[in-house]
Amino acid sequence: MRTKILILAAMSFTMIGFSQKNEIKAAEKALKGGDAGGAKTALEAAAGAISGEDAKVQAQYHYLRGRIYADLARKGDDSAFETAISSFQKAKEVEESSGKAKYSPLIAQEMSTLAGDIVNSAIEDNKNEKYKQAGEKLYMSYKLSPRDTNYLYFAASSAVNGGEYEQALTYYNELKEVGYDGGGIEYKATNVATGEVETMEKVQRDLMVKSGTYKDPVDDKAPSKKAEIVKNMALIYTQLGQDDKALEAYKSARAENPKDVTLILNEANLHYKLGDKDKFKELMAEAATVAPDNPDLHYNIGVINMEQDNIEEARVAYRRALEINPGYTNAQLNLSTTYINEGNGLIDEMNTLGNSRADIARYDELKKQKDDLFQEGADVLEEALKTNPDNQAILTQLKNIYGAMGDNENFMRIKKLLGE
Incomplete structure (x- = not known):
């Protein structure tokens, strides 16, 4: 009798395994057919027991889940971006632990595409004055690709535009920690269809020009953004009533850019606000000498x-x-x-x-x-x-x-x- 029970238990376990694989296949089929919602429903049926599956099936599950949520995000579900990212990361972790890498190369490609999708969504949010969401998405893109520090810079700018000053300070401080400069070369070209000048990566720009969809390539030297960042931090500290930190920020910014008249004026106005009219007068005279x-x-x-x-x-x-x-x-x-x-x-x-x-x-x-x-x-x-x-x-x-x-x-x- 005991032998029968063990056999039945083994058969039951095998049936469950087949069930997970069937649901994953159904989800793959639905996604291939363009039905991301149906794919999500099918895959959710496999979620409960997926942790008991072998590494190969787990990696397949999480990779597919990432693709499904990435597709949902592209179709307008902003909340799906984070799930897509975490799913791809989980699939990669599973493969690294098992020593196999069937999906890892595909995941890298998917994550790169997803980062671009998030940036495009952030651009739309900024156009629609949804600055908080835009900042969060740009920061998400930065975390996906930490080498692209410009995303972090633009995340801070969006946060400022949306009045999310404390969040902007977090981003600005992170920019300082990674030594962000923002200078360098900006690669631009004119979009033939719209007539607008756009900035992009050099390789992409050159390919676009070669394809004929863009023309008039220009390499512009971009100035350092360090002073601007510290200036914005000082303005935010002032906005938040943290005047001591604001003065320190101006001191730091002016040490690097002593002839920046905007910095001198902003510091002068802060001293005026604090009631130090003599310092205000001194700084205004200095500004008049500079400009x-x-x-x-x-x-x-x-x-x-x-x-x-x-x-x-x-x-x-x-x-x-x-x-x-x-x-x-x-x-x-x-x-x-x-x-x-x-x-x-x-x-x-x-x-x-x-x-x-x-x-x-x-x-x-x-x-x-x-x-x-x-x-x-x-x-x-x-x-x-x-x-x-x-x-x-x-x-x-x-x-x-x-x-x-x-x-x-x-x-x-x-x-x-x-x-x-």
Whole structure:
């Protein structure tokens, strides 16, 4: 009786083995026929007992599972990408343990194709502003092919675009750890069908040009992205309120790129935010030295000097901004305001004077100084009107100046220009 039971048990085990193989064959047939969903269902029936099969069957199962989920992913199931990857990796592990390599060469090819599919899907996500998903897919592609560090760089960029700042920091820190530079040669060619210039691997580019689908190959030298990465990290730290880390990041970035005016300005703005206006002023002056023809720099130097009551320095900065850009409205308004503010400062002293002969003489002296300052402020704006006659801000400020001066003729003239 015991012998019968053992025989029956052996027969049962053999039947199960045949069952797994039949289900795998059914899944292969369905996949070959383009029915990835049916293939998935058929293969799932073999999942429960697959761990008891020999290495050959296990490798076949996991390899097929990878192909099925890769096909599902290509057809729009984003969640299938990770399953496809893990399945291919499991098949490879099984073969490495058994010392056989029937599927390993095929797996390498499948993984390479899958990496490209993931990148293409990420590109579509970016186009559709699904930045979080795009970043995750690009990072997945990088893990599949760690030599392609550009995928990690683009993953960080997508995360930033999607407001996933902490995730972006993780990617940026990983870029720093692997010593990513981002420089080198970019191989480009024009797509004949679309007319768009595209960047690709050199071998691929050359083959595309040879095939006639692309033309006008160009080899462009790409600059290092190290400074950009550290700058972005600093901006993210600032966004997250981690100002100390942001300052360290700027320090690191500027050590490599001391003449990068954007880095200087970003650091200056951070010091301004932290209330260190002297450091802000110092860095703005440095930026103006690096980029002397940038009107915004001189304007901002004027603003900070104005806030610190350094009126003459503010005027020099505003006038420099106007030399570079004669139509810089804010510089015109602020330059005019420096004269008005100085004139208003004299009014305070005028109001403290009494009726003595000396006080009356002093009053008349201060009034003339005040009127002269107001007139200078008006002259700045009258000059501005020559190139910008309809600017409402300029007209309004000019009307107020003439009103304060008691110049009724000019007051009414400007009022009419305002349509009042």
